[in-house]
Amino acid sequence: MIEKVYCADVKPKMEGERVRLAGWVYRKREVGKKVFIVLRDSSGIIQTVFTKELNEEAYTKAKQVGIESSVIIEGTVKVDPRAPTGVEVQADKIEIIQNVEFFPITKDASEEFLLDVRHLHLHSPKVADIMKVKATLMQAAREWLLQDGWYEVFPPILVTGAVEGGSTLFKLKYFDREAYLSQSAQLYLEAAIFGLEKVWSLTPSFRAEKSRTRRHLTEYWHLELEAAWMDLWDIMKVEEELVSYMVQRTLELRRKEIERFREDLTPLKNTEPPFPRISYDEAIDILQNKGVKIEWGEDMGADEERVLTEEFDRPFFVYGYPKHIKAFYMKEDAEDPRKVLAADMLAPEGYGEIIGGSQREDNYEKLLQRILEEGMDPKNYEWYLDLRKYGSVPHSGFGLGLERLVAWVLKLDHIKWATLFPRTPSRIYP
Ligand SMILES: NC(=O)C[C@H]([NH3+])C(=O)NS(=O)(=O)OC[C@H]1O[C@@H](n2cnc3c(N)ncnc32)[C@H](O)[C@@H]1O
Numbered sequence: 148m149i150e151k152v153y154c155a156d157v158k159p160k161m162e163g164e165r166v167r168l169a170g171w172v173y174r175k176r177e178v179g180k181k182v183f184i185v186l187r188d189s190s191g192i193i194q195t196v197f198t199k200e201l202n203e204e205a206y207t208k209a210k211q212v213g214i215e216s217s218v219i220i221e222g223t224v225k226v227d228p229r230a231p232t233g234v235e236v237q238a239d240k241i242e243i244i245q246n247v248e249f250f251p252i253t254k255d256a257s258e259e260f261l262l263d264v265r266h267l268h269l270h271s272p273k274v275a276d277i278m279k280v281k282a283t284l285m286q287a288a289r290e291w292l293l294q295d296g297w298y299e300v301f302p303p304i305l306v307t308g309a310v311e312g313g314s315t316l317f318k319l320k321y322f323d324r325e326a327y328l329s330q331s332a333q334l335y336l337e338a339a340i341f342g343l344e345k346v347w348s349l350t351p352s353f354r355a356e357k358s359r360t361r362r363h364l365t366e367y368w369h370l371e372l373e374a375a376w377m378d379l380w381d382i383m384k385v386e387e388e389l390v391s392y393m394v395q396r397t398l399e400l401r402r403k404e405i406e407r408f409r410e411d412l413t414p415l416k417n418t419e420p421p422f423p424r425i426s427y428d429e430a431i432d433i434l435q436n437k438g439v440k441i442e443w444g445e446d447m448g449a450d451e452e453r454v455l456t457e458e459f460d461r462p463f464f465v466y467g468y469p470k471h472i473k474a475f476y477m478k479e480d481a482e483d484p485r486k487v488l489a490a491d492m493l494a495p496e497g498y499g500e501i502i503g504g505s506q507r508e509d510n511y512e513k514l515l516q517r518i519l520e521e522g523m524d525p526k527n528y529e530w531y532l533d534l535r536k537y538g539s540v541p542h543s544g545f546g547l548g549l550e551r552l553v554a555w556v557l558k559l560d561h562i563k564w565a566t567l568f569p570r571t572p573s574r575i576y577p
């Protein structure tokens with residue numbers, strides 16, 4: 148790698164030092180006999196200035212270089228309060244790695260155009276900020292999971308059964324048989340607990356969702372945990388401790404980036420255990436009292452969740468959903484057979500569901516009955532049913548949508564901005 152100093156590492160205390168920078172031309176302007184180039188790299192920006200007096204060759208090349216050209220610039224550090232970062236580099240050398248005559252992304256670019264050229268949109272410092280926050284959230288998750296004794300496992304993506312309903316499966320031809328892209332690693336994590344007890348995975352999950360909402364992708368990154376011996380209340384505690392650590396650690400390491408997206412950090416600062424817990428029944432009461440037309444037994448969609456989140460200033464749980472609106476694998480509530488031991492975690496500020504979790508049915512007969520009730524073919528789940536024949540244990544788990552968490556933390560107006568190359572019903576390119 149070439150010897151270079153990162154833009155953000157050039158400080159006033161380095162005044163008079165010679166530095167070598169490598170990056171891309173972010174902004175450029177000519178004022179009188181000076182050319183100002185704001186150079187961008189992964190750390191940030193710095194102003195460089197070229198004058199004929201200092202070096203005529205460099206000045207001439209600086210005049211010619213286009214926006215987003217890749218360049219290497221050398222010069223001397225000078226403190227200047229007028230510069231964006233309080234320092235600038237008085238440049239006497241510029242090597243143009245590749246000149247860009249015209250960079251297609253302009254200030255007035257539409258959202259659709261930005262997505263059409265997403266491969267170029269990744270030049271944007273704003274996009275880089277989003278990806279840094281996403282990476283730090285996962286860094287924090289890994290830190291917490293390691294210290295709390297969870298084993299990372301690597302489940303298959305090519306599968307033969309639905310987890311979250313057949314209507315959102317992506318089917319593919321697998322040699323001479325049908326297969327699907329995984330909707331969730333859950334069933335495989337449930338197998339892994341018999342050897343490892345507490346497991347987690349980060350995998351792409353695929354949902355052929357036709358709903359074009361601001362919180363649905365057809366491919367998203369899914370952080371899932373599964374634990375033996377834990378019931379619903381245990382796993383909810385795991386969820387709030389993990390999410391709290393992820394948010395607080397990211398606030399600590401990426402506050403600068405987060406503040407570029409949201410002014411009010413209060414909901415993030417409030418993200419500490421224990422989170423509020425309301426039952427599905429209470430949620431329905433709240434919504435009805437707020438004038439939302441919803442009856443007991445109906446599912447809450449994005450709109451209903453948005454209204455519900457108005458009651459909270461931090462993430463919260465809704466637990467005890469009706470059985471008929473939830474997945475086949477969820478354990479019935481012995482105290483109320485109409486319900487299952489499921490809980491969703493909702494983010495405040497209108498963002499809604501970021502986690503779906505539940506205690507799993509660990510009884511063979513009951514699980515088989517649920518599979519048949521749902522009209523599913525037990526043959527596709529023979530291996531999964533086996534888990535209830537050979538040392539079955541109470542167990543629970545959940546799945547967190549990483550992009551949904553990022554969208555809330557940064558208050559993005561659509562989940563698609565939280566992923567490198569968004570996949571939606573109308574987009575699979577680039
Ligand atoms: N291991 C488990 O228990 C996970 C469980 N099988 C599961 O997939 N639950 S979920 O369908 O609610 O999805 C989990 C989360 O996955 C996210 N999710 C779910 N669907 C999407 C789409 N379409 N786009 C983006 N994010 C999505 C959202 O945050 C959900 O709360």
Ligand SMILES: [Mg+2]
Binds near residue numbers: 500502
């Ligand atoms: Mg869900």
